Amino acid sequence: xxxxxxxxxxxxxxxxxxxxxxxxxxxxxxxxxxxxxxxxxxxxxxxxxxxxxxxxxxxxxxxxxxxxxxxxxxxxxxxxxxxxxxxxxxxxxxxxxxxxxxxxxxxxxxxx
Amino acid sequence: xxxxxxxxxxxxxxxxxxxxxxxxxxxxxxxxxxxxxxxxxxxxxxxxxxxxxxxxxxxxxxxxxxxxxxxxxxxxxxxxxxxxxxxxxxxxxxxxxxxxxxxxxxxxxxxxxxxxxxxxxxxxxxxxxxxxxxxxxxxxxxxxxxxxxxxxxxxxxxxxxxxxxxxxxxxxxxxxxxxxxxxxxxxxxxxxxxxxxxxxxxxxxxxxxxxxxxxxxxxxxxxxxxxxxxxxxxxxxxxxxxxxxxxxxxxxxxxxxxxxxxxxxxxxxxxxxxxxxxxxxxxxxxxxxxxxxxxxxxxxxxxxxxxxxxxxxxxxxxxxxxxxxxxxxxxxxxxxxxxxxxxxxxxxxxxxxxxxxxxxxxxxxxxxxxxxxxxxxxxxxxxxxxxxxxxxxxxxxxxxxxxxxxxxxxxxxxxxxxxxxxxxxxxxxxxxxxxxxxxxxxxxxxxxxxxxxxxxxxxxxxxxxxxxxxxxxxxxxxxxxxxxxxxxxxxxxxxxxxxxxxxxxxxxxxxxxxxxxxxxxxxxxxxxxxxxxxxxxxxxxxxxxxxxxxxxxxxxxxxxxxxxx
Numbered sequence: 001x002x003x004x005x006x007x008x009x010x011x012x013x014x015x016x017x018x019x020x021x022x023x024x025x026x027x028x029x030x031x032x033x034x035x036x037x038x039x040x041x042x043x044x045x046x047x048x049x050x051x052x053x054x055x056x057x058x059x060x061x062x063x064x065x066x067x068x069x070x071x072x073x074x075x076x077x078x079x080x081x082x083x084x085x086x087x088x089x090x091x092x093x094x095x096x097x098x099x100x101x102x103x104x105x106x107x108x109x110x111x112x
Numbered sequence: 113x114x115x116x117x118x119x120x121x122x123x124x125x126x127x128x129x130x131x132x133x134x135x136x137x138x139x140x141x142x143x144x145x146x147x148x149x150x151x152x153x154x155x156x157x158x159x160x161x162x163x164x165x166x167x168x169x170x171x172x173x174x175x176x177x178x179x180x181x182x183x184x185x186x187x188x189x190x191x192x193x194x195x196x197x198x199x200x201x202x203x204x205x206x207x208x209x210x211x212x213x214x215x216x217x218x219x220x221x222x223x224x225x226x227x228x229x230x231x232x233x234x235x236x237x238x239x240x241x242x243x244x245x246x247x248x249x250x251x252x253x254x255x256x257x258x259x260x261x262x263x264x265x266x267x268x269x270x271x272x273x274x275x276x277x278x279x280x281x282x283x284x285x286x287x288x289x290x291x292x293x294x295x296x297x298x299x300x301x302x303x304x305x306x307x308x309x310x311x312x313x314x315x316x317x318x319x320x321x322x323x324x325x326x327x328x329x330x331x332x333x334x335x336x337x338x339x340x341x342x343x344x345x346x347x348x349x350x351x352x353x354x355x356x357x358x359x360x361x362x363x364x365x366x367x368x369x370x371x372x373x374x375x376x377x378x379x380x381x382x383x384x385x386x387x388x389x390x391x392x393x394x395x396x397x398x399x400x401x402x403x404x405x406x407x408x409x410x411x412x413x414x415x416x417x418x419x420x421x422x423x424x425x426x427x428x429x430x431x432x433x434x435x436x437x438x439x440x441x442x443x444x445x446x447x448x449x450x451x452x453x454x455x456x457x458x459x460x461x462x463x464x465x466x467x468x469x470x471x472x473x474x475x476x477x478x479x480x481x482x483x484x485x486x487x488x489x490x491x492x493x494x495x496x497x498x499x500x501x502x503x504x505x506x507x508x509x510x511x512x513x514x515x516x517x518x519x520x521x522x523x524x525x526x527x528x529x530x531x532x533x534x535x536x537x538x539x540x541x542x543x544x545x546x547x548x549x550x551x552x553x554x555x556x557x558x559x560x561x562x563x564x565x566x567x568x569x570x571x572x573x574x575x576x577x578x579x580x581x582x583x584x585x586x587x588x589x590x591x592x593x594x595x596x597x598x599x600x601x602x603x604x605x606x607x608x609x610x611x612x613x614x615x616x617x618x619x620x621x622x623x624x625x626x627x628x629x630x631x632x633x634x635x636x637x638x639x640x641x642x643x644x645x646x647x648x649x650x651x652x653x654x655x656x657x658x659x660x661x662x663x664x665x666x667x668x669x670x671x672x673x674x675x676x677x
Contacts, residue, residue, distance in 0.1 A: 017135070017227075018134070028130045061129065061132070061223045064223070065131045065132060065135050065224055065225075
């Protein structure tokens with residue numbers, strides 16, 4: 001069974017916290033994450049492990065903010081791979097992250 | 113929400129992640145706070161300057177300027193104001209956390225944010241901020257009060273010095289050292305002329321120093337000057353000051369005091385020492401020191417009934433030097449904790465190679481070095497000289513304008529019990545100055561009345577031989593006999609009659625003193641005629657001061673006429 005894109009409990013808390021601002025949050029999150037994913041690809045292509053690590057780390061945090069705990073976990077794995085992984089593993093992981101992000105974005109839009 | 117909702121704060125939140133800012137802002141706004149945001153360190157510093165927020169939440173890794181740098185700059189800008197900076201970090205390694213503290217951070221919050229933890233951190237920082245604010249406020253208040261206190265003290269000290277340090281300490285036969293340990297001196301040193309031309313000095317040392325001692329010193333000094341000027345005896349002055357201090361002072365505060373009276377001829381010293389170190393006398397012709405130890409309790413300890421007013425009388429030679437000092441002198445310590453002590457003092461004073469007073473002061477300064485003074489130090493040196501400069505002494509400023517010259521006569525009859533009890537002269541003088549403002553003649557009139565009254569008492573009634581006073585031993589014996597004879601005398605009476613009459617541009621005071629004795633003055637008068645000094649000296653003084661002096665037979669009535677201008 002696949003894990004849910006969004007943690008139900010955290011999501012409930014987030015929507016109650018943001019109230020009318022939830023829509024803005026979803027927009028900002030989607031835009032920024034898309035930009036980060038592009039940057040991840042570029043860093044992987046350039047073998048810039050430092051930047052890769054930094055981006056993975058930041059994405060892990062913002063995914064958690066959006067209650068996308070599975071995406072956050074995938075970013076944490078990438079953070080670890082950036083340290084000692086081989087390039088193919090890293091590319092695969094980024095692909096997973098991209099797919100997961102699409103799932104999250106869809107789920108967030110459904111929530112609105 | 114909780115406590116923080118009661119006090120809305122301005123938060124500056126700094127993060128380059130927009131979703132972080134959105135979440136943080138939502139949390140804080142739910143708590144009722146105001147939020148300002150910045151997306152990197154450099155913008156954070158600008159926003160801090162512009163908005164002056166109360167608390168800063170700071171991300172660490174940001175483009176342009178990171179959180180460490182921004183925090184350092186913000187803390188610098190805040191100055192003495194306490195603005196907590198909480199680092200927002202996903203980093204949990206020790207090095208990163210240590211860097212946060214080094215940069216001036218006050219706390220951390222790890223991502224992702226937990227609302228409850230954030231709230232409690234804010235609450236704890238608010239408490240810290242409140243503590244800081246109260247401390248600042250108290251510091252300012254203390255500073256304010258301290259400044260005011262100092263101003264008041266300086267002002268009070270000026271008033272105090274005027275009252276306590278006037279007098280005739282600048283007389284040529286007085287040298288003194290006054291060195292207070294605090295702004296207010298707990299020691300007192302006063303000197304004033306007697307109406308008879310003599311000199312009365314008082315050295316006092318209150319328990320403790322500073323303000324309490326100074327407050328008590330004021331009425332003491334006033335009493336001293338008033339009573340000295342009016343001619344009250346040392347015993348009376350001591351009694352009056354004691355009574356005042358006993359009523360006024362708390363039990364732990366009292367006044368060790370020493371009164372030294374040099375008579376007008378400079379030939380006798382009267383001493384009353386209650387709790388001051390030994391008065392030392394260095395002879396003009398020998399460097400041996402005579403000691404007059406304290407024989408009484410300090411003032412303000414017992415009631416007047418328990419107070420011994422007896423003075424010690426000492427015969428002096430011209431040039432004898434009298435020293436009195438407070439224990440601050442012998443207890444002055446050097447940096448090794450060693451005290452100046454009696455021996456150094458005695459050595460300086462009995463050293464005959466130079467000037468004892470100068471040598472003592474110099475030795476004290478050398479001994480003490482720059483060691484801090486713990487007690488007030490006071491030292492006085494009186495030199496026995498004849499005070500034949502009565503005319504030159506300052507006259508007491510008249511309190512009322514001169515009355516128009518008038519005719520009056522006062523008669524005072526003193527019976528034996530009155531003679532035993534009190535010295536009537538201050539009251540007589542009070543009467544004279546109140547009836548006629550004769551202030552500029554007060555000293556002379558006092559001398560005349562005193563001489564005539566004492567002759568009537570000592571020679572007329574008590575039949576004492578003043579030749580006894582010529583030797584040092586006899587001097588003390590004379591006063592002892594006077595005391596005994598007065599106590600033993602069964603009956604006796606002295607009448608004093610003063611008659612005032614105006615003259616053109618002045619006036620005339622006739623003083624008549626009659627005693628109930630068989631007559632003594634004819635013999636004295638005869639001695640004066642034959643130019644014999646000694647016992648006739650008093651009469652000779654009368655002749656100098658008065659226009660006429662007449663002795664009525666059988667010699668128990670003397671009449672003197674004093675005229676001015």
